[in-house]
Amino acid sequence: MSAATQTTGKPVLVADDVTMIFGGLTALNQVSLTLHEGQILGLIGPNGAGKTTFFNCLTGLYTPTKGTVRLSGKTLPNDPAKVTVAGMARTFQNIRLFPSMSALENVMVGRHARMKQGPIASLFHGPSFKAGEKAARDRSRELLRFVGLSNVDDELARNLPYGDQRRLEIARALATDPAVLLLDEPTAGMNPQETEATRQLILSIRDQGIAVVVIEHDIKFIFSLCDHVSVLVQGELLVEGAPEVVRADPRVIEAYLGKPPEEVHADVLAYVEEVGHTEQTAVMKPVTDQREGGQA
Ligand SMILES: Nc1ncnc2c1ncn2[C@@H]1O[C@H](COP(=O)(O)OP(=O)(O)OP(=O)(O)O)[C@@H](O)[C@H]1O
Numbered sequence: 001m002s003a004a005t006q007t008t009g010k011p012v013l014v015a016d017d018v019t020m021i022f023g024g025l026t027a028l029n030q031v032s033l034t035l036h037e038g039q040i041l042g043l044i045g046p047n048g049a050g051k052t053t054f055f056n057c058l059t060g061l062y063t064p065t066k067g068t069v070r071l072s073g074k075t076l077p078n079d080p081a082k083v084t085v086a087g088m089a090r091t092f093q094n095i096r097l098f099p100s101m102s103a104l105e106n107v108m109v110g111r112h113a114r115m116k117q118g119p120i121a122s123l124f125h126g127p128s129f130k131a132g133e134k135a136a137r138d139r140s141r142e143l144l145r146f147v148g149l150s151n152v153d154d155e156l157a158r159n160l161p162y163g164d165q166r167r168l169e170i171a172r173a174l175a176t177d178p179a180v181l182l183l184d185e186p187t188a189g190m191n192p193q194e195t196e197a198t199r200q201l202i203l204s205i206r207d208q209g210i211a212v213v214v215i216e217h218d219i220k221f222i223f224s225l226c227d228h229v230s231v232l233v234q235g236e237l238l239v240e241g242a243p244e245v246v247r248a249d250p251r252v253i254e255a256y257l258g259k260p261p262e263e264v265h266a267d268v269l270a271y272v273e274e275v276g277h278t279e280q281t282a283v284m285k286p287v288t289d290q291r292e293g294g295q296a
């Protein structure tokens with residue numbers, strides 16, 4: 001059932017002992033994680049566990065109180081723009097598109113992070129600028145098709161249905177040519193068909209050689225997609241390993257249900273095993289989608 005069909009390669013993203021303290025709150029406590037080439041890693045945990053904070057530390061939005069993050073062997077700067085150029089892209093729990101720009105323009109913004117147009121070429125819109133713009137536009141169109149968005153190139157981002165906005169964010173992230181893609185709740189608000197399409201999309205992204213870390217509350221989705229799962233609880237890495245191992249770990253069930261497994265009715269445990277924690281998913285879902293850290 002898991003996606004562990006791909007042979008994983010050498011480490012591409014290594015986070016070492018990442019700690020993030022906000023005032024008196026330790027949101028992350030010495031969290032380490034290694035993502036290998038060809039891997040889809042699931043990051044799960046109850047609300048407030050520190051999942052988004054961890055993404056914010058990985059991408060330079062937050063400067064961790066302690067710890068280091070390395071991408072392809074190089075320590076990353078605490079600067080989101082430089083992290084993008086270094087090869088790591090992300091999407092946000094609370095969608096952050098440019099609402100008054102078209103879908104195509106949103107993707108082109110991601111593409112521009114990769115373009116090497118000098119200031120002189122841009123100023124005079126010379127031939128090299130025009131050729132670069134055309135290439136960016138063509139590639140952005142291609143990416144819109146790749147994520148499953150057709151006939152929306154000229155639609156304003158704000159007018160797209162929610163699920164399409166999430167896909168558009170993925171296209172924009174892919175436009176930066178990342179080696180690593182971080183997805184924060186990519187299926188939030190999606191119906192089952194859209195969720196399955198997103199699962200297939202993430203597998204295709206992995207097949208294109210991009211390693212993926214995905215945060216999601218939908219445990220069934222995670223266990224059927226990922227070849228490694230890490231569980232964060234109250235800022236600490238509780239369990240990690242193959243989906244089968246994590247899924248069967250009583251500590252994970254306890255963390256999700258909030259009580260020891262022996263106190264949980266056998267039927268519920270069987271249900272959790274069989275259908276992938278759907279009931280817990282309901283419990284864990286944020287009441288609103290306004291909990292993401294790092295808002296401007
Ligand atoms: N900028 C910030 N300032 C202060 N506290 C913060 C900040 N960002 C996050 N936190 C706190 O850190 C903890 C972890 O939050 P985080 O958003 O990372 O959790 P999460 O696992 O992503 O939860 P959810 O599943 O609800 O999205 C929470 O207690 C949150 O209130």
Ligand SMILES: [Mg+2]
Binds near residue numbers: 051052053093291
């Ligand atoms: Mg979050």
